[in-house]
Amino acid sequence: MKIKALSRSNASTSRETAGDLRIQHRNLDPTHHPLQRAREYTRAVTSAKIDRMFAKPFLASLGEGHRDGVTASCVSKNALVPFVSGSADGEIRIWDLGEKNLVRDLPGAHSRRITGMVFANDGSTFYSCADDGLIKSWKVYPDGNGSSSSGSSNDDGDEEDWATPHGPMMTYRSSAIGSFKSIDYHRSEPQFATASDCSVDIWDPERNSPVVSFTDLWGSDDTSIVVRYNPAERNLLGQCSMDRGIGLFDARSGSSLQKTILKMRSNCMEWNPMEPMNFVVGNEDYNAYSFDMRKLDRPTMIYKGHVGAILAINWSPTGKEFVTGGYDKSIRIFPHRKGKARDIYHTKRMQRIFTLNYTVDDKYIVSGSDDTNLRLWKAHASEKIGQMSAREEKSMEYRQALIRKYQHMPEVHKIHATRKVPKIIKKQTEVAQIQKESQQRKQANRAKYDKSGEEQFVSERKKVVVKKVD
DSSP: OOOOOOOOOGGGTSOSSTTSOOOOOOOOOGGGOTTHHHHHHHHHHHHHHHHHHTOOOEEEEOTTOOSSOEEEEEEOSSOSSEEEEEETTSOEEEEETTTTEEEEEETTSSSSOEEEEEEOTTSSEEEEEETTSEEEEEESSOOTTSSOOTTOOOSSOGGGGTOBTTBOOEEEEOTTOSOEEEEEEOSSSSOEEEEESSOEEEEOTTOSSOSEEEOSBTTBOOOEEEEEEOSSSTTEEEEEETTSEEEEEETTTTEEEEEEEESSOEEEEEEOSSSTTEEEEEETTSOEEEEETTBTTSOSEEEBOOSSOEEEEEEOTTSSEEEEEETTSOEEEEETTOSBOSEEEOOSSOOOEEEEEEOTTSSEEEEEETTSOEEEEESSTTOOOSOOOHHHHHHHHHHHHHHHHTTTSHHHHHHHHOOOOOHHHHHHHHHHHHHHHHHHHHHHHHHHHOSSSOOOOOOHHHHHEEEEEO
């Protein structure tokens, strides 16, 4: 008589260590699990609740901040630790993000409000520009001799009395420029661009006067607010101006390519680091707009939610989302493909936000506001800080997958998407919604009873652009 016996290897039934989970064999036949979908939905609701329970985005305030409102800041592209910030009183401070403390204070770096800061490609040199009409270069890591470099262009020696081991290493100026509004460094070549009250200028770090100056672009000599190099096209620059314009021009020939005029002024502009044909601007009408540089006659997406002018924008290094801040004293994180913010950060004491930066590892956001403080936030509010075990990572991925699968269900959506906001923002949002519905109702009535056929519906994206200038 033959007897068939079950045989299993020892590895399939025993644990390697006492801390491992016991191996369980399950029959995955769906007929034996009639309540599988119900159990999975319950887990999704629980996962959404856990995600919100552990959502604590605010980490720390850097040191004691500044003496005046923080107006500019930048992070190094090559390292996680260095961070520099500038304030309205002309002071520069160098920070250690790892320790969250102050490394060096540089009072009197500029005599007026600092409007822009940027790191060079080497990761150790950074540049600052201000309303005093000067650009200065500095070192994050000080020289060993304790004095500024001999390459300084200062002729009268007035700055030698307070020159520090961090600089200024060199000072740049132009007699035609009264004040600088923005600065950006080239991605691959040793040069930087500035936006000023009369022109857009290209500078060489070895020369203390601009190499090329672009004035009267598109027949307008208005103040340029922002200038940004394209991450991929080496000689393509984008700029925003006081005449409500967004323009692109070629630095090689100095020729203007195209420009579009919006209904209201744009305060900030940033290129997508992963999709360099796209850029996003923050506008005075409380919205952010993304544009494709190949077609500037209409925005590709409108990002809504703010109830005040947007003053600062910064892209995540992944290019999948960006962060905005402005007059409504809140920070919002927008996915690139969605017009609604996935998260909103705010505190009781935080005032208008002038500057925002993502760290290079895409884990943290640093904000500078008018209340003189620099705040460190998590890019993902419920993300754990520190090393996770393999079991923790798998559990986190499973919970996030459940939330994505059931995010359209009312109960999960309510838990996952609802955010508590300050009372003033909630009221202003309700008023804006009532105004929007009233305008749509009036437009519908005009179109319904118009006999001439002139009153037609116009898409919201087309309303944004007033005209395009080639």
